[in-house]
Amino acid sequence: MSELLRVENLVKHFTSGGGLFGAPRKTVRAVNEVSFTVERGGSMGLVGESGCGKSTVARMLLRLMEPDSGSILFDGIDVRRATTSQMRALRQRIQIVFQDPYASLNPRRTVRQTLEEPLRVHGRGNRRSIADKVASTLSEVGLPVDVLDRYPHEFSGGQRQRIGIARALVLDPDMIIADEPVSALDVSVQAQILQLLSKLRKERGLSFVFVSHDLGVVRQFCDTVSVMYLGRIVESGPTRALLDTPAHPYTRVLKDSSPVPDPQARIRLSKIKGEIPSPTRMPPGCSFNPRCERASDRCRKEMPSLDEIVSGRRVACYFPLSTVSSDGNASAASSGNNV
Template sequence: MNPLLQVKHLVKRFESGGGLLGGPKQVVRAVNDVSFDVARGQSLGLVGESGCGKSTVARTLLRLVEPDEGAILFDGIALQDANAAQMRKLRQRIQIVFQDPFASLNPRLTIRQALSEPLRVHGLGSAAQIDARIRRILDEVGLPQTALDRYPHEFSGGQRQRVGIARALVLDPELIVADEPVSALDVSVQAQILQLLERLKKERGLSFVFVSHDLGVIRHFCDEVCVMYLGRIVERGATEQVLDAPLHPYSRVLRDSSPVPDPTARITLNRITGEIPSPTNLPSGCTYHPRCARAQANCQANVPELRELSDGRSAACFYPLVEQ
């Protein structure tokens, strides 16, 4: 069976500088040759430091940000070639949950209006059918019916995120792109939202692209994970394998830097030196080589390809931590 989503050699660049203030234009390579697949019912995590390009990847999947190069295939349909009418139809099948539910909800609309608007735009049912549908969705995400006539500012952060999830579900999508959906919430509320998403994933057979910097969240929710560094995927594989025995030196540093919820655990941190290079002036060869203790001469001259090593695991490294 073909994957539900296929991303092939995705590239997104942004220009900075120039304009009224003058100065030379600079190019930021936010996403640089990214490829991955998402199977039906699978959740894929994108992790990395802030600025690594993971949220840009998420937005290009719905063409909220237009890609410069590469292909995005959803159920065999090339999204980058779809016109406005085709994209409107496809967005019934692909939805997004944003990081900040307060910023992503219109403060002038009640919850009833916010949830019914997508259904009216797509012409999905009469007024009575739309009302019945949004009531059912509210039950599904654990909100009371009394929420319908209230405004976003009347809810807590966790409740607003449930509204955001309800809005994503109301069109019965097949794929949900979740861009840091729990990072703005308290830890206890994070657990509730993750349990909700896990239940919806099983009950509806949903696929997820889940963006997060929290490896604990990724370990709990995602089947596979892609580790990103400066716009590239440096390691990809089953979540437990990547986090328990990383192959790429950067993946190990990222794993070791993540807090462990066990006060008795002893952690040996692998030190990392230097600063993250500027995305407008990337190093030659492997972009991680200025900070990598294992770097050698060819790391400075050549860009390592993301290659499969074993058991479906891939790493973009000439000297992986576990030689295959």
């Protein structure tokens, strides 16, 4: 597969304080030098705890937030330097599905109005062709055409998410950024939506950036995964190999914290201490060092770079948990939690 998206050294900081009453200014380093690639037709998972910056990354890819620095190349086009007309064209090729399907839909618009609007804005066809496109797209996501004149409050959460997916599909994009698309849904509905996304990916050849905190969902849907902690990617690689044998201590903590659907399973949890540091007062060196039992003086002074330990596997750690072999798998014993 060829490369469709390349993100390099993406940075986004937010400041607060100052102003009239002279409160001290604070800087939140939400995203720090994040880099990854997505192959054409591939799916890249972006995982981490709430507040790690993964949704901020997702929004910057569409310039819903402007990055402070770094580069975003989509099919060879520099997204950050794109003109208004170029961004208009790019937004037809890159669409987003939001976490909360109810909040992302206009309660005053019917399903028909919601799905027709993108086509009208971008001048995609006449009245008849737009109506046909809306009907076929709605059918593609598993909803009957007789719901077109209903409003969002008349649907269940899963149905609303299907409408959100249809809105993303109606312009025939090349890539979908899915920002926690199933986290607000019941488990049974999650499975249905994931099956739908997998079907659409296969039939349409879609590429995905899939933001989630659920490693089980990521294992099922994503080819590769990047793990974020406090704004930085600390490990990346093929999904199954990375989750089976994580090399970074934080990845192991995430894996051990994920529920296992087996009441008889024996899980050996990784040791972790302390609280997540404040994003306005980041510790020197590795940001995970205050919580890591393997931390040394070097970890407390120097920030490790995200280095390749074998083809396709990268980790930002001076003392990784395992030795990774040439097939991308690591030799360390599993913790017993098979996410």
